[in-house]
Amino acid sequence: MASPRDDNWLLGRSLRLRTATERDVDRLVEIRSTPEVRARWRGDDLPAEVRDALxxxxxxxxAVEDSFGTVIGAIQWAAESDPDYHHASVDLYLDPSVHSRGFGSDAAQTLCRHLFADQGFHRITIDPAADNFAAIRCYEKVGFQRVxxxxxxxxxxxxxxxxxxLMDLLPEDLSDPLA
Structure with missing residues (x-):
């Protein structure tokens, strides 16, 4: 099933994903500066790091936006370019004020559905810290398996x-709340 789309948006159950732009830098830096996110995503010059990523x-x-259009985080993906190992890797961070409300799994499901259905990937990986139990639970809800x-x-x-x-996801493992 292809990802529901609205122009340049990927639509989840309770959020939208869109390409992050320069206008998102201040908000993403604000989120990355929170102690909870900074502990995982560190960095010496967050504005430069966010801009460089863009x-x-x-x-x-x-950018991950809630139903009110507020940026609540970012999710990113990259492709392995070697055709013999071709897959996507993903990572995400959210404002701690929205943790434990389903936004992480919704964002990951939405992006992974798009990567499988629209981008043609056969495998997706993610690599949380071993002590990041909340993230691991979030990814397992999506269908990621511990490798x-x-x-x-x-x-x-x-x-x-x-x-x-190291966790990976195959198309048949993806939980599908939109089906």
Whole structure:
């Protein structure tokens, strides 16, 4: 099933995804500056990092908007270009004020449906920190399966290495609340 669309929007149950633009930078920086998000997405110069992500030709950054049109986060995807390993990877962050309200799973379902149906991917990956239990639960609701632990995968704010979880999603695993 293709993703419901309204012009340049991808429509979820309770949100819309659209290409993020320069006008979103301040709001995305505000969200990335919250302690909860900053602990996972760190960065020294958040305005520059958000702008650089928007300009990165290999990265597709989408603003996540609630039903009132308020930007509540971002979800992004990139493609593995080697045809023998062709798949998409995704990542997202949301304003902590909307956590635990279903927006994360709605955004991930909406984007993944689009990546399968409209972009032709056969597999999607995501790699949350092993101790990010809320994110892991969110992705499991969408249908992502745990593939394994990536030991000492990313450096934490304290300078030490932390494990990550590799998760993947195949089209037949995607939960489909719109069906």
């Amino acid at each position: 300009l990165d030709a290999d990265l597709h950054v989408l 394994g632990v990536m030991r000492r995968y990313e450096r934490g704010a304290d300078g030490s290495w932390h494990d990550g979880i």
